[in-house]
Amino acid sequence: MSDRRAPRAGSAREKPAREKSARDKPAYVRDKAVDEPRAAARDVLRAVRERDAYANLVLPKMLRERHITGRDAAFATELTYGTARAMGVLDRIIAAAANRPVAEIDGPVLDVLRLGAYQLLRTRVEPHAAVSTSVDLIRSEMGQGPAGFCNAVLRKIAQKDEELWTDTLAPSMGEDPVGHLAFRYAHPRWIAAAFLDALGGSLGQLQALLAADDDRPLVHLAARPGLITAEELALTTGGEQARYSPYGVYLDGGDPGKLDPVRDGLAGVQDEGSQLVARAVTVADVDGEDTGRWLDLCAGPGGKAAMIGALADIDGARVDAVEIAPHRADLIRRAVDGLPVTVHVADGRDPHLTEGYDRVLLDAPCTGLGSLRRRPEARWRRQPGDVAELVGLQRQLLDSALDLVRPGGVVVYSTCSPHRAETVDIVDAVADRDDVEVLDARAYVPADNLGDGPYVQLWPHVHGTDAMFLAALRKR
Numbered sequence: 353m354s355d356r357r358a359p360r361a362g363s364a365r366e367k368p369a370r371e372k373s374a375r376d377k378p379a380y381v382r383d384k385a386v387d388e389p390r391a392a393a394r395d396v397l398r399a400v401r402e403r404d405a406y407a408n409l410v411l412p413k414m415l416r417e418r419h420i421t422g423r424d425a426a427f428a429t430e431l432t433y434g435t436a437r438a439m440g441v442l443d444r445i446i447a448a449a450a451n452r453p454v455a456e457i458d459g460p461v462l463d464v465l466r467l468g469a470y471q472l473l474r475t476r477v478e479p480h481a482a483v484s485t486s487v488d489l490i491r492s493e494m495g496q497g498p499a500g501f502c503n504a505v506l507r508k509i510a511q512k513d514e515e516l517w518t519d520t521l522a523p524s525m526g527e528d529p530v531g532h533l534a535f536r537y538a539h540p541r542w543i544a545a546a547f548l549d550a551l552g553g554s555l556g557q558l559q560a561l562l563a564a565d566d567d568r569p570l571v572h573l574a575a576r577p578g579l580i581t582a583e584e585l586a587l588t589t590g591g592e593q594a595r596y597s598p599y600g601v602y603l604d605g606g607d608p609g610k611l612d613p614v615r616d617g618l619a620g621v622q623d624e625g626s627q628l629v630a631r632a633v634t635v636a637d638v639d640g641e642d643t644g645r646w647l648d649l650c651a652g653p654g655g656k657a658a659m660i661g662a663l664a665d666i667d668g669a670r671v672d673a674v675e676i677a678p679h680r681a682d683l684i685r686r687a688v689d690g691l692p693v694t695v696h697v698a699d700g701r702d703p704h705l706t707e708g709y710d711r712v713l714l715d716a717p718c719t720g721l722g723s724l725r726r727r728p729e730a731r732w733r734r735q736p737g738d739v740a741e742l743v744g745l746q747r748q749l750l751d752s753a754l755d756l757v758r759p760g761g762v763v764v765y766s767t768c769s770p771h772r773a774e775t776v777d778i779v780d781a782v783a784d785r786d787d788v789e790v791l792d793a794r795a796y797v798p799a800d801n802l803g804d805g806p807y808v809q810l811w812p813h814v815h816g817t818d819a820m821f822l823a824a825l826r827k828r
């Protein structure tokens with residue numbers, strides 16, 4: 353795995369080594385006993401373990417509260433998200449080094465072991481700095497005994513690099529290629545198997561996808577149509593215009609919430625794949641006149657509703673946005689402030705709205721397996737049974753969307769999951785309804801490498817987007 357590892361910095365007291373490129377692994381080294389970034393990372397990992405918190409919601413707030421900024425904030429972010437992403441694999445290595453299952457290790461000790469193992473195996477932090485700062489974190493909170501245990505386990509982990517641990521613990525590529533790649537790129541095996549299925553069985557593609565999913569993603573901004581262009585947004589933020597979305601801008605990092613255009617409501621954070629889905633809803637070919645009645649049937653927290661609402665504003669259309677969870681409906685209200693969007697708290701399966709919409713988006717509740725790179729710990733939380741629980745709901749919501757659209761109108765079905773049970777299988781199941789015509793969704797997505805159609809599956813390793821799926825269905 354040397355291709356994925358940057359060389360280590362020379363000594364724990366050196367300044368951070370110059371990064372070879374912005375996408376390189378970080379080279380921070382630190383010399384304080386218990387430093388704030390590591391303590392913050394430890395505390396976020398604890399919140400994730402103890403109360404199922406989301407790392408990407410807890411960390412920014414903690415950094416603000418503790419006044420951790422600049423390089424320290426970047427270091428804490430890399431440690432937290434990197435550790436959360438690799439958690440399942442780190443646990444296998446910790447269990448082997450500790451000679452006991454991780455379930456038998458005290459939670460607070462395990463958090464620090466994960467953090468230490470991550471630094472040892474996946475960053476350029478000097479090994480003795482990774483070990484000693486971890487031991488300090490434990491000693492300051494739990495005393496000498498647990499600190500000694502942590503020291504022994506991390507020293508054992510430090511005896512091998514990640515490649516050697518993979519050779520030791522992962523199934524071989526020959527006997528179980530999916531299991532091998534899953535371990536190597538820190539994914540649960542069942543998720544790697546589902547990806548392989550969606551990729552048509554190509555192991556080369558699977559490897560590229562898992563590697564892309566295991567990497568730090570760029571921040572994607574969406575320029576609010578009608579208020580600012582992507583070109584202007586790129587200029588103001590120092591970002592780069594997106595490859596496919598006419599509204600997209602890529603940022604290498606930083607806190608987008610601090611950018612003026614985001615603060616002023618001219619732009620929002622939104623993966624380019626989601627931008628393309630929202631845009632597709634507004635450009636799909638309806639038969640007959642578009643009367644300007646548009647519907648977003650599962651709209652919370654409102655990213656796509658904001659984009660569709662802005663485009664509706666330009667086209668003189670109006671959008672109804674339905675969401676079952678009241679607190680998520682509040683988020684939509686905030687996102688669509690000033691736009692021609694009406695928010696309804698209702699069950700999309702029976703929202704009590706008058707039928708006859710020209711355009712309907714069903715961005716269905718799904719496992720989110722397509723955006724694992726943006727939700728660090730999610731891959732280790734999801735269970736295979738989650739898929740079966742969701743597909744019934746997805747199917748019912750799609751039936752409802754097709755009932756609500758007028759003849760000649762279009763339903764766009766999308767998920768941020770590429771799992772076939774949530775994508776192709778759901779759409780295929782309604783495609784033989786007498787009143788449904790499957791459109792070639794590629795016509796509405798300005799991207800390349802879209803396969804044979806009629807559905808569109810975007811991929812992190814091909815398009816640089818989350819793995820969004822979309823299908824366009826017209827009612828006869």
Ligand SMILES: C[S@@+](CC[C@H](N)C(=O)[O-])C[C@H]1O[C@@H](n2cnc3c(N)ncnc32)[C@H](O)[C@@H]1O
Nearest residue numbers: 650651652653654655656675676699700715717
């Ligand atoms: C994938 S998210 C939608 C994301 C949204 N389109 C966006 O871009 O911000 C699915 C949403 O559907 C909501 N939901 C789940 N079941 C629902 C139902 N039966 N009716 C309406 N909304 C539902 C969830 O609470 C969640 O907010």
